[in-house]
Amino acid sequence: MPPLGTASVSALRQYVRYADAKGIDTSNLFSKAGLELNILDTGDGRLNGEQFQTFIRLLAETTGNPVLGLETGDYVQPGSYSVLGYITMSCATLGEAVTRIAPYEKLVGDMGTTGLRMNGDEVSLVWTCNFTDPLVWPQVVDNVFASWINYARWLADNRKASPLRVQLRRSSPGSDYEKAYAERWQCPVEFSAEEDCVILHQSLLSTRLRQPDPLLRKTLETHALSQLALLDSDTDLTSRVKQSIQKQLADGVTRQDMIAEDLGMTSRTLQRKLGQEGVSYQKLLDEVRQQMAEDYLRNTEMSIPDIAFRLGYSETTSFHRKFKAVMGQTPGDFRKN
Numbered sequence: 127m128p129p130l131g132t133a134s135v136s137a138l139r140q141y142v143r144y145a146d147a148k149g150i151d152t153s154n155l156f157s158k159a160g161l162e163l164n165i166l167d168t169g170d171g172r173l174n175g176e177q178f179q180t181f182i183r184l185l186a187e188t189t190g191n192p193v194l195g196l197e198t199g200d201y202v203q204p205g206s207y208s209v210l211g212y213i214t215m216s217c218a219t220l221g222e223a224v225t226r227i228a229p230y231e232k233l234v235g236d237m238g239t240t241g242l243r244m245n246g247d248e249v250s251l252v253w254t255c256n257f258t259d260p261l262v263w264p265q266v267v268d269n270v271f272a273s274w275i276n277y278a279r280w281l282a283d284n285r286k287a288s289p290l291r292v293q294l295r296r297s298s299p300g301s302d303y304e305k306a307y308a309e310r311w312q313c314p315v316e317f318s319a320e321e322d323c324v325i326l327h328q329s330l331l332s333t334r335l336r337q338p339d340p341l342l343r344k345t346l347e348t349h350a351l352s353q354l355a356l357l358d359s360d361t362d363l364t365s366r367v368k369q370s371i372q373k374q375l376a377d378g379v380t381r382q383d384m385i386a387e388d389l390g391m392t393s394r395t396l397q398r399k400l401g402q403e404g405v406s407y408q409k410l411l412d413e414v415r416q417q418m419a420e421d422y423l424r425n426t427e428m429s430i431p432d433i434a435f436r437l438g439y440s441e442t443t444s445f446h447r448k449f450k451a452v453m454g455q456t457p458g459d460f461r462k463n
Contacts, residue, residue, distance in 0.1 A: 130175025131236025131404035134208045143201040155184045174401040182262045192299040195265030199272020208233045209350045216343035221331030230350050252323040264296035267322045282333045288312040293319035371414045380438035382407045423461045430457050
């Protein structure tokens, strides 16, 4: 499974606003997802994609709402799209705003990618979701499309503007819930489609927006490019963390605070920086453990309990379970082969 990258705190806030409006206490959800509540106080912070997916799953389970994504789209704001939101606000037309999505959507998060396709008078915005949790991805697609439509209406100052139709790969949530899509989007909605896309009439792209400001847009795009560059930098951090973990595991130690100290930073800073790279300390620890386990089994005569202890497992059964989940066979069978 490919890594889920990162997401902006701005994207998370949209779901939290929905929860607050529904009277849902999210503090427990934050804790279970491995998130700190104060992350909401950061201006342009990032969170791990796996954590964001987990948070959405927990919220979906808590509400039991099969159209959670559709309803969270009601809480979109310009800030929900990070810098991209303000870039689109300063565009002259809806078409100009649409063309800004793909180059800068990574600033919002790595939840998915947008493609633009022209076919006669029709324009298709195709969105490919990167999230894989079967409970989460349909809600994320619903959220993205609902947010797009609501935000485009706000930009154009036209609450009646609607797509020609919307196609969703998700199955129908039921006839009663289908009405919620029709009421919000005012267009036909096809479920169990081959792709997730919003189809617009080309004439809609010429719609003038309420706050065009070409000079501001250029300034914001320069800022956006610098932020994108930052997201792509510091790529050697994971290799440094892995090296430090390997040194610790030689003594059977797996403490994150000691890794952070070895790298000259606090544990919280390490967690934040890893999150910006779309990985977690636990994920890197698992990868190093697996690599070292295979090396010990192939090249040493150490007993399996000793290997488990050397890799920081408190019980040999935990090592067996983890190794088999990755390799499809037990450590003993791996050694025989």
